[in-house]
Amino acid sequence: MAPSRDRAGLLEHRQRLVAGLTGRVLEVGEIRRVLRPGGQLRFLEHVAADQPGALRWSQKIADATVWPLLLGGCRTGRDTLAAITATGFTVEECDRFRVPAEGPAGPSAPTLRGRALR
Template sequence: MAAVSHPMFAWFYERLSVSMDRAGLAEHRRELVAGLSGRVIEIGAGNGRMFPHYPPAVTEVVAVEPERRLRAAAVRAAPDAPVPVTVVDGLAEALPSGDGEFDAAVVALVLCTVPEPAVALTEIRRVLRGGGELRFFEHVAAEHPGGLARSQRLLDATLWPTLFAGCHTARDTAATITAAGFTIEELQRFRFPETGSSPASPCIQGRATNPIRS
């Protein structure tokens, strides 16, 4: 369906994700999905590193991943998850689900790579019920202007997206979430890793709600 293939990046990411989890990302993953219940859609599930952290109140996870190699890895990881996980092909901008099907949506290090994040967030709102939650963990533009922010803009305009499967480091993802119609309820800003000076180190994590339609 989605026909996305970045084999070199996928090979690299499978290894990087393991080392990042060991460096502390696993704890962020646990915090990100803590307290969720019902049906959840995870957009950009990658190789399934989020699956072990879903709480037992989640009745089903539909994990959407367009990249072929990563999707195959997620399929292999799904049987070991503590909750039922179904891995499907699909793009964030055209989710393979009906309106209002899910109680929550999860994105982790995904919206940086989506070609049209505003369209993706509109799709996420479509498949979420009114009052449903969006949980997000993303690396974003540096909060303050300066050397890091300039480096992010320069890299985004040159090699970074090509090397990292479309990733952009200088996106204001919190603003895009709000512009899509979500209400941000919690937002943390930090660097991962804490001492990181990488263009991808500024991060946000939080939750937003999909307003109930009148």
């Protein structure tokens, strides 16, 4: 999905994009660079499982084998929130949930949705 910006250049929206980038912190830093002060980064990303166990193990296996090859370099076990904060964004909202909410969890089940300000 391509980025979109409102007419004032105050909003940058990325959906499930940062997970596929090799230079994740660099990309988030570039988003911060092009946003005006007070601009928003809204994100929806699958992220690393927050607890050790079977799900995190399955993410490591998926990331080390076919997942990135089949899904454009995407990695399921990344700490996207750390990349956002490391580049100087201030996280205003952040919700962690699972997709799907019920039933078996695949490697991309842990999801993070939020808003950060430049």
